[in-house]
Amino acid sequence: VAVAPSLAGAASPSCTMTQTSADGSGASPVVACALVAAGALFFSLMGLFVKMAENNAECTTFSLFAIRSAIGLLFNAGAMALDLRGAAAAGSGFISAPPRARTGSRLDRLDSCSVRIGGPSLRKEWFWLAVRSLGGFVCIVLEYSALSVLPLATNTMIVYSSPAFIVLWAALLLGERLRPKVMLCIGVCFCGLVLIVQPWNHNLGAPVWSYAFAGAASVFAGLVYVSLKELKNVRYHFILNVFQLTSLVLSIGVGLALNKLPIPARGSPAW
Numbered sequence: 001v002a003v004a005p006s007l008a009g010a011a012s013p014s015c016t017m018t019q020t021s022a023d024g025s026g027a028s029p030v031v032a033c034a035l036v037a038a039g040a041l042f043f044s045l046m047g048l049f050v051k052m053a054e055n056n057a058e059c060t061t062f063s064l065f066a067i068r069s070a071i072g073l074l075f076n077a078g079a080m081a082l083d084l085r086g087a088a089a090a091g092s093g094f095i096s097a098p099p100r101a102r103t104g105s106r107l108d109r110l111d112s113c114s115v116r117i118g119g120p121s122l123r124k125e126w127f128w129l130a131v132r133s134l135g136g137f138v139c140i141v142l143e144y145s146a147l148s149v150l151p152l153a154t155n156t157m158i159v160y161s162s163p164a165f166i167v168l169w170a171a172l173l174l175g176e177r178l179r180p181k182v183m184l185c186i187g188v189c190f191c192g193l194v195l196i197v198q199p200w201n202h203n204l205g206a207p208v209w210s211y212a213f214a215g216a217a218s219v220f221a222g223l224v225y226v227s228l229k230e231l232k233n234v235r236y237h238f239i240l241n242v243f244q245l246t247s248l249v250l251s252i253g254v255g256l257a258l259n260k261l262p263i264p265a266r267g268s269p270a271w
Helices: 003-011 013-023 029-054 061-089 106-116 123-147 152-159 162-173 180-197 208-230 236-257
Strands: none
Touching (some): 029 061, 029 123, 029 152, 061 123, 123 236, 162 208
């Protein structure tokens, strides 16, 4: 549950573009396509194993998310440390966007340290990093909650309608042009999705709120990918570490507040 999304995060299209842009190395399109395919595979495995784990009464959305975030943070932090060591050995540092004028303040020193480890150098990038982390947390909580009652295939179809929302978020937040033909195609896609999912069919045994949660997860997933586009100059290891740390803290905090943070016993099949 924890390893798959960590690998998938590094293999996602947006993160692949981020690494290429930050390094200036121009990775091969074949390699990029292979990483995207690997990301899709690991994300599908994540959904499968989350569904299996949630069938165990000892697991909840927040306990699963906390465990995933903790293990993912260890993997990503280790990978980032190796990346930093390699950059130091090569005599090159991580270069982010051109830094703004410095005033010598504590905040400027923090920004300078962030740039050295591949983090944001601009206030706008910190904003988008917060959007990515908080939006990703909400997206996965909603997805996991819906997955506890929805069939895996149905939940996956709804959540993976997120590309349509990427177009809408980009138009709303980035001012990208939204052509009528695109809107028509998005409408047709949503109509087909509704006909396949059939949320009105009570014989499927899933409550209405689960469909709403899965749909909302798709909306937030679209927002996350738009934020990654704006973080193209930030190292993907840094983005993933901030996301995993944010998710770990929020999962534990919200889970404890709602009394929904059980940890499976050592011999539990959930592990």
